Amino acid sequence: MSDRSRREYAVVGKNERKVDGVGLVTGRPKFVADLDLPETLHVKILGSPHAHARIVEVDAHEAEAMEGVACVLTYENTPSTRHTTAGQGFPEPSPYDTRMFDTKVRFVGDRVAAVAATSERIAEEAIAKLHVRYEELPAVLSIDDARRDGAPVVHDEEDATGIYDAKRNIVADVDIDVGDVEAGFLASDVVVETVCETQYAQHTPIETHVVLAYLDSDARLVLRTSTQVPFHVRRIVSYTLGLPLHRIRVIKPRVGGGFGTKQEVLLEDIAGLVALRTGRPALLSLTRAEEFIAARTRHPMRARVKLGAMSDGTLRAVEMEAISNTGAYGAHGLTVLANTGSKTLPLYNKAPDAHFFGQAVYTNLPVAGAYRGYGATQGYFPLETAMDELAERLAIDPIELRRRNHIRVGETSPIFQKLGEGREGVSQTIKSCELARCIEVGAERIGWSEKRGRRERRGPWVHGVGMSIMMQGSGIPEIDMAAATIKMNEDGSFNLLIGATDLGTGSDTILAQMAAEVLGVTLEKIVVTSSDTDTTPFDVGAYASSTTYVSGNAVVEAAAKVKEQILSVAGALLGVDPGVLDLGEGAVIAPNGEHVGLDRVCHRAMYESNQFQIGATASFVPTESPPPFLANFAEVAVDTETGLVKVVHYVAAVDCGVAVHPKLAEGQMEGSIVNGIGYALTEEMLLSSRGRVRNPSLFDYKIPGALDVPKIDIVLVDSYEPTGPLGAKSIGEIGINGPIPTIANAIYDAVGVRLKTTPFTSERVLAAIEAA
Amino acid sequence: MTISFSINGERRTVRIEAHESLLDVLRREGFVGVKVGCHTGDCGACAVLFNGRAVNSCLVLAAKADGAEILTVEGLGTGDRLHPLQEAFLDEGGVQCGYCTPGMIISAYGLLSRNPNPTEEEIREAISGNLCRCTGYVKQIRAIQTAAERMRSGDE
Numbered sequence: 062m063s064d065r066s067r068r069e070y071a072v073v074g075k076n077e078r079k080v081d082g083v084g085l086v087t088g089r090p091k092f093v094a095d096l097d098l099p100e101t102l103h104v105k106i107l108g109s110p111h112a113h114a115r116i117v118e119v120d121a122h123e124a125e126a127m128e129g130v131a132c133v134l135t136y137e138n139t140p141s142t143r144h145t146t147a148g149q150g151f152p153e154p155s156p157y158d159t160r161m162f163d164t165k166v167r168f169v170g171d172r173v174a175a176v177a178a179t180s181e182r183i184a185e186e187a188i189a190k191l192h193v194r195y196e197e198l199p200a201v202l203s204i205d206d207a208r209r210d211g212a213p214v215v216h217d218e219e220d221a222t223g224i225y226d227a228k229r230n231i232v233a234d235v236d237i238d239v240g241d242v243e244a245g246f247l248a249s250d251v252v253v254e255t256v257c258e259t260q261y262a263q264h265t266p267i268e269t270h271v272v273l274a275y276l277d278s279d280a281r282l283v284l285r286t287s288t289q290v291p292f293h294v295r296r297i298v299s300y301t302l303g304l305p306l307h308r309i310r311v312i313k314p315r316v317g318g319g320f321g322t323k324q325e326v327l328l329e330d331i332a333g334l335v336a337l338r339t340g341r342p343a344l345l346s347l348t349r350a351e352e353f354i355a356a357r358t359r360h361p362m363r364a365r366v367k368l369g370a371m372s373d374g375t376l377r378a379v380e381m382e383a384i385s386n387t388g389a390y391g392a393h394g395l396t397v398l399a400n401t402g403s404k405t406l407p408l409y410n411k412a413p414d415a416h417f418f419g420q421a422v423y424t425n426l427p428v429a430g431a432y433r434g435y436g437a438t439q440g441y442f443p444l445e446t447a448m449d450e451l452a453e454r455l456a457i458d459p460i461e462l463r464r465r466n467h468i469r470v471g472e473t474s475p476i477f478q479k480l481g482e483g484r485e486g487v488s489q490t491i492k493s494c495e496l497a498r499c500i501e502v503g504a505e506r507i508g509w510s511e512k513r514g515r516r517e518r519r520g521p522w523v524h525g526v527g528m529s530i531m532m533q534g535s536g537i538p539e540i541d542m543a544a545a546t547i548k549m550n551e552d553g554s555f556n557l558l559i560g561a562t563d564l565g566t567g568s569d570t571i572l573a574q575m576a577a578e579v580l581g582v583t584l585e586k587i588v589v590t591s592s593d594t595d596t597t598p599f600d601v602g603a604y605a606s607s608t609t610y611v612s613g614n615a616v617v618e619a620a621a622k623v624k625e626q627i628l629s630v631a632g633a634l635l636g637v638d639p640g641v642l643d644l645g646e647g648a649v650i651a652p653n654g655e656h657v658g659l660d661r662v663c664h665r666a667m668y669e670s671n672q673f674q675i676g677a678t679a680s681f682v683p684t685e686s687p688p689p690f691l692a693n694f695a696e697v698a699v700d701t702e703t704g705l706v707k708v709v710h711y712v713a714a715v716d717c718g719v720a721v722h723p724k725l726a727e728g729q730m731e732g733s734i735v736n737g738i739g740y741a742l743t744e745e746m747l748l749s750s751r752g753r754v755r756n757p758s759l760f761d762y763k764i765p766g767a768l769d770v771p772k773i774d775i776v777l778v779d780s781y782e783p784t785g786p787l788g789a790k791s792i793g794e795i796g797i798n799g800p801i802p803t804i805a806n807a808i809y810d811a812v813g814v815r816l817k818t819t820p821f822t823s824e825r826v827l828a829a830i831e832a833a
Numbered sequence: 834m835t836i837s838f839s840i841n842g843e844r845r846t847v848r849i850e851a852h853e854s855l856l857d858v859l860r861r862e863g864f865v866g867v868k869v870g871c872h873t874g875d876c877g878a879c880a881v882l883f884n885g886r887a888v889n890s891c892l893v894l895a896a897k898a899d900g901a902e903i904l905t906v907e908g909l910g911t912g913d914r915l916h917p918l919q920e921a922f923l924d925e926g927g928v929q930c931g932y933c934t935p936g937m938i939i940s941a942y943g944l945l946s947r948n949p950n951p952t953e954e955e956i957r958e959a960i961s962g963n964l965c966r967c968t969g970y971v972k973q974i975r976a977i978q979t980a981a982e983r984m985r986s987g988d989e
Contacts, residue, residue, distance in 0.1 A: 078923045085931030086919040086938065088866015088906040095865040265966055267870045267878050268932045317868070317932030318966050349871040565930020565967050724926030728968055732929065735969030759875035759964060767957040767970045 071645075072577040073787050076724045077584045079570045081315065081563070091315035093271045093287050094346055101273070102131050102177040104335055104345040105184040107191055108355055109166035109173050112200035112425040112752035113213065116164050119174055120192040127190065129183040131339045134175040134331060136162040143220050144301045147392035147430065148290030148324045150540050150601055154483030156223035156232060156391040158216050161301060161330055166195070167215055167389035168425050169753045170354035177335040177343055200425040201230060202752050204363060204386050207422040215389060215423035224391065225420075232387050233395035235402070236418040237479045245378025245414030249369030253450045256365045257443040258818045259801075261358050261746035264432055265764055268317020269352040274332035275342035277310070282333050285312045289323040289562050290602030295594045297326045298333055309333075313592035319564040320736070321431035322357045324604045325392060353757035357430030358746060359438070360397050360421070361386045366443040369412075374457045376412035376466045381405070381440065383419035388428040394421035395483040397429070400436035403486060405444050407474035407688075408532050411466045417480060426752050431604060433733060434797040437533060438740075445529035445802030446817065449809065458513075459806070460504055463530050470494045487538040489685035493782040493790070496530060499692035499714035502776050503528070506712045507694035516811060521702040524709065525811025527695055529802040532688035535610035535782075535791040541683060543612040544598035545619040547576060548676030549627070551667055553647055553659030554586040560600025561612035562592045566793060567725040568608045572616045574721055575786055579620035580627075581644030582659065598678055606689070606791035609721065613786030615681035622677035630662050630675070687782050689790045690716040693799035697807040704827025706808060707771070708738055713796060714776040719788035726792050727775040733796030734773060739765045741800040745820050836899040840864070841908025849895040855881070856890040858898075859905065866906040866935040870964070877963030880936035881905050887943035889962070906935035909942065917987070918942055918980040927976035929967030937963045941977045949985055953978070 084091050121133040139161045147155035162172055174191055178184035199213045206212055207230040216227045225231045246252050272286040282304065288294050291311040299306040316323065328345045335343035347356060362385045369378035383401045387394035402417030432438075452459040468474060470491050478488035504510070507526055517524045546558040557576050563569040573587040580586075591597060600612055624644055631649035632639030634657050642649050648656040666675050694712040699705070713730050720726040743763040747755040756762045781788040805816050814829040837846040840859075849858050856879045859867045867890055870878035874892040881890045882904035910916035915923075918938050922928050927937075937960055944951055944959035951959070956977045957970075965973065 076924075076926065079928060081931075082923045082928055083912050083915070083919075085928050085934055086906070086915065086922050087909075087911060088864070088935045089912075090865045092865075092868075092932065094869070097863075097865075266930070266932075267876055267964060267966055268868070268930070269870075315932075316930060318930045320966065346869075349873065349875075565932070567929065724972065725929075728926050728929055728972055731969030731971045732965075732967045733969075736966065758873055759871050760873065764964060764966065765969075766961045766964060767974065768961045770957075770970050773969065773971055 070578055070787065072574045072584055073721050074719065074723065076722060077570060077574060079567055080573055080589050081569055085315065092268060092317055093273050093285050093314055094344065096273060096285065098275055098342040101342040101344050102179060102335060102339060103181040103184045104175055104177045104332055104343050105188050106175045107173045107188045108170040110169065111166060111195055111197055112169050112202065113198040114166050114195040115198065116166065116173065117194040117196055121174065124176060124187040124190040127183065127187050129179040130187045131177045131341065132335060134162065134334060136164050139334065140301060140303055142301050143222065144297060145392055146325045146327060146390065148293035148297065148326055148602060151296060154395050155393055156221060158221040158224060159390050168427055171389060175331050177339065200752055201423065202425060204384055204422055207424050215425060230423040231420050232391040232423055233398055233421040235399050238416050239475045239479060240414035242378045242380050242414045242416035246369040249377040250372040251451065251454050252367065252369045253447055253454055254365065254367040255443050255447040255450060256363065256817065257446060258363045259361055259439045259442060260819050261361050261427060261748065262740050262744045263353060263358050263746060263762065264320040264322040265759065266318030266320060266322065269347040269349060270323065270327050270356055271346040272328045272332045273342060273344050274336035276336055276340060281308050281310055282337060283310045283312065284329050284333055285314060286329055287316045287323055288313050289319045289564055289604055291562060291592045291594055292560060292599055293602060294326050294329050298329050301330045302334060311594045313562055316564045319603065320433045321604065324431040325357050327356060349759060350757040353762065354754045358427050359432040360429035362439040364401065364439055364443045366447040368447050368451050370451055370455065372455065374455055374462050374465050376409050378414040379406060379409055379412045380416040381444065383440065385419065385421040386424050386426065386429065387421045388424055388426045390428045391423065392428065392430045397436040399480055399483050401440040403476060403480040404437035404533055405440040407476045408468055409466045410468045410472055410474035415476065426748060427746065427754060433794045435794065438798045441529065441531050441798045442801045446805055446815065449806045459528060460500060460509065464497065464500065467496055467530060468494065482537050482540055487685065492784060493687060493718055493780050494690055495716040495778045495780045496690040496692065499690060499716055499778050500530065502778060503692040503694045503712045503714040506774055506776065507696060507710060509694065512696060513810060521700050522698040523701055523811045524696060524698050525807045527803050527806025527810055529693050529799060529806060531691050531795060531798050533606055533795040534686035534688050536607035536683050536686050537605050538683045538686045541601050541607050541611045542680060543600040543615040544678060544680040545612065545615040546598050546676065546678040547619045547623045548674060549623065549663050551660060551663040553582065553663060554588060555580060557587050557589050558597045559591045559612060559616065560597045561608050562600065562603040564603050566603065566729065567722060568603065568612065571609060571721040571725060572612060575613055575616045576620045578787060579617055579624055582647050606793045609789050609791040610785055611681055611683050613789055615679050617786040618679035618681060619677050622679060623675060626675045627659065627662050630666050631657050634662065634665055685784060687784060687790050689792050689795050691795050691799060693803040695803040695807045697804055697811060699808055699811045699826065701812060701830060704823035704830060706742060706804065706821050706826055708804060710772045712774045713799060714778055715792065715795065716778050716780040717792035718780050718782035718785045718790035720777045721789050723777055726777055729792045730775045730796040731773055733794065734800060735765050735770055737797040737800035740819065741804045742820050834896065836896060838898045838901045838903055840903045841905060851896060853895045854891050855893040855895045855898050858895040859890060864905045864907055868932055868935060877936045877940065878933055880939045880963060882939055882943055885946065887940045906938055909938065917983045921976040921980035921983065925972050925976035925979055927968065927973040933963055933965040937965065937973055945981055945984060949981060951981060
């Protein structure tokens with residue numbers, strides 16, 4: 062049935078080698094810091110030792126006098142424009158609460174000054190010679206602190222804009238209603254309520270944030286930077302530094318992982334200003350400790366879900382309340398909060414009454430930002446925990462309860478329209494959803510019916526299985542925009558120019574596959590240039606699961622326009638109506654079998670007759686955001702003596718429409734699931750009582766290694782999204798939402814305790830077992 | 834001070850400072866396939882083969898490399914002639930961002946040199962010091978298995 066509008070593809074659906082792969086496996090200089098420019102200055106940042114303090118004075122004389130120091134930047138000699146570091150569409154739905162260097166510091170690690178010197182060592186020594194006088198202020202060190210009457214005010218400056226209620230430390234407030242949720246609960250036969258808390262966690266790309274800034278031969282500022290959002294970097298740096306946009310070029314080379322943290326403009330302003338002030342290249346690269354302390358984190362949240370249902374298992378009312386800690390600055394505060402509801406609640410559209418409300422609050426703690434999953438991860442924990450609790454109360458199999466209530470093809474949810482990207486959303490009807498099939502396949506693969514409720518014991522280990530389902534989106538409707546340009550060369554190859562931003566996801570490859578498919582050529586005939594603000598057309602960048610769907614649609618449309626031009630030239634060559642011609646195998650084919658090579662077509666257009674450049678640009682703005690769907694199943698073993706939880710087997714059955722490159726799609730799932738398992742079991746930024754990160758290293762902050770990874774089965778369930786590029790939907794984020802609720806539900810199946818605070822460490826699990 | 838070592842089959846003599854790590858010296862010498870991820874020996878992005886053993890070059894003082902034999906990913910294969918490990922990482926989808934890839938491939942190379950027919954557990958053990966945040970390791974493990982199979986059948 063899902064094959065109804067699908068044709069056989071030649072390039073799409075094939076596991077092609079990544080277009081940038083050979084350079085990566087041979088260690089070619091593809092990353093920011095691999096470029097060695099003469100006279101490069103090394104930049105270091107001085108971070109605040111206090112969680113909350115006013116800067117009385119920065120005495121830089123001694124540092125400035127050091128040999129090798131080229132410049133020192135402080136609040137006294139840098140632009141004071143309030144801006145946001147969030148690389149979002151304009152105007153950004155994040156408050157303008159940040160300055161390059163402020164007279165107040167708001168978390169341990171907040172920028173105080175920067176030094177540029179001829180070597181990293183000299184820059185470090187100079188940092189130690191900056192004499193700063195602080196006036197310490199009482200700090201806000203938790204969500205509850207922030208909401209107390211009379212709490213210290215994190216953002217008391219007068220020039221910040223876009224803060225919901227600065228005096229009460231509230232960055233953002235969301236409250237939307239569908240129907241009457243209170244009446245819905247009254248009418249329900251059964252009501253369950255659950256509160257879950259998630260921790261401070263970090264992205265930890267293996268390449269930290271890094272930027273190389275230099276002036277080109279025309280004194281334009283070039284920012285070669287590890288970013289997810291090159292065009293937003295150009296706009297935000299232009300605004301922050303007061304430099305005309307046309308004087309800036311942003312180039313994104315290969316990026317060593319992003320996961321959301323590089324949707325933030327964290328370093329480009331400083332490196333850029335150093336290059337402008339000194340005329341020399343400036344390299345600014347965070348150490349791993351600096352990355353932990355001063356880059357971005359996932360928003361820690363306390364989220365409550367209340368479900369009302371009829372005794373037959375039909376949901377009657379759904380309520381979610383989320384309190385989000387955005388840390389010292391409000392980047393993504395509103396939108397992550399809104400997504401906590403908007404990416405979760407439409408899944409259970411059978412409930413006529415729904416309510417989502419919440420607030421994001423400032424604290425003097427590390428700064429949260431975009432992180433793969435973007436609020437949905439925090440929302441699915443209580444939602445899918447509550448669904449399991451409800452199933453138990455109703456004595457219905459958890460799978461069956463979800464089957465009865467999840468959204469299906471042809472259906473909608475009022476939440477789509479009510480709750481959008483920090484503003485009203487966009488209504489949509491689901492056009493592809495193989496969730497029922499995902500659940501069926503996943504349950505079979507994990508052995509649900511044999512294992513559920515068995516509590517099989519092997520020594521101290523008890524086994525259990527759990528499941529959860531979820532959706533995400535494919536881009537931000539009526540906000541995102543992506544463009545693609547394709548031009549033809551006389552050997553029948555094409556340049557594909559895209560603003561889209563490959564972070565290692567493989568987007569350069571899958572977008573090239575789409576172009577090759579439409580143009581009837583092999584992948585090697587598509588030469589990709591991406592993410593350069595001078596040479597590629599605009600694209601919002603890589604976030605919100607946008608690239609496959611939004612950028613992909615732009616590529617397919619540009620390729621279709623180019624195809625039309627090719628057919629028209631070929632029609633003249635062959636003396637036939639272009640309408641009867643088609644493309645395939647590097648040639649134009651006529652119905653009578655006559656054909657003409659693409660090289661011949663391009664030669665004619667370039668050199669012979671009615672000359673023109675065969676090429677086109679197309680832009681795409683989505684009017685909907687078709688969700689990928691996912692069913693997760695996990696078998697865990699819990700050591701009842703120590704509380705240690707091991708994931709034995711994880712099954713993820715996913716509907717992402719047509720998988721353009723199946724191995725890359727599986728890779729998106731495997732990577733996000735393993736990241737999610739780390740988030741569920743071991744990863745936690747530990748904070749001191751004064752707000753300092755206590756474990757800023759990959760030794761003390763435990764992300765999964767190869768020995769920690771369970772058996773993982775990814776099932777790409779056959780599906781076709783009619784609005785997608787060649788049937789595709791996006792798959793970048795959804796997988797990371799699964800492990801927490803799935804593992805929590807499996808732990809309950811094994812040992813009968815509900816874990817509601819992440820991570821599920823031995824200590825927490827053992828305490829829960831002992832308290833039961 | 835001056836040290837001399839063999840790198841990717843060629844001799845090289847370089848001036849270093851006593852405090853410098855092998856990682857910093859190799860990158861300065863242009864071997865940028867050796868990546869920086871932590872500088873504390875926790876991530877494995879800077880792994881090189883040092884006298885036949887995979888080590889984190891950030892934890893090796895450059896001075897210790899005097900007389901050593903070093904192999905980096907640049908010495909394994911080039912664009913025209915890839916090593917079977919490099920081929921397999923491409924074929925199996927073992928590369929996403931590619932930042933951990935050179936270190937991962939070096940660790941795998943060290944393993945296959947000692948043990949041409951490793952079990953999955955031995956592969957996991959060999960790359961347990963190489964952190965990857967993109968792939969979840971599944972396809973990297975598969976790639977090493979594939980490379981091992983191809984290398985064994987190539988030897989026959």
